[in-house]
Amino acid sequence: MHLQPRPGIAWPSPRLRELNHVVRALLGLDDDTAVVIRQLVRDEAGQPPLQTVVSVLPMEGEPHRWVLHRPAEQITEHELRAALLGHGPR
DSSP states (O other), rough: OOOETTTTOSOOOOHHHHHHHHHHHHOOTTTEEEEEEEEEEEETTSOEEEEEEEEESSSOOOOOOEEEEEOOOOOOOHHHHHHHTTOOOO
């Protein structure tokens, strides 16, 4: 599998910033915890062409990562909540 950043998107996009704020609020994260949200293009046959990866990197403790198989523009707050809180795909 080969993943690469999505071309042609200014970083960070307003939607990715918005999702970052939602992740912080849903998980009750402090300012010392990094939240990284990236959109990656997949070149694997039979897989969605674009996925959104959410990574939470606390100063102490284990990092967490969720993969949503949709572009960030299509991810709803409900879908994000379900994924982060264990009721959706990882």
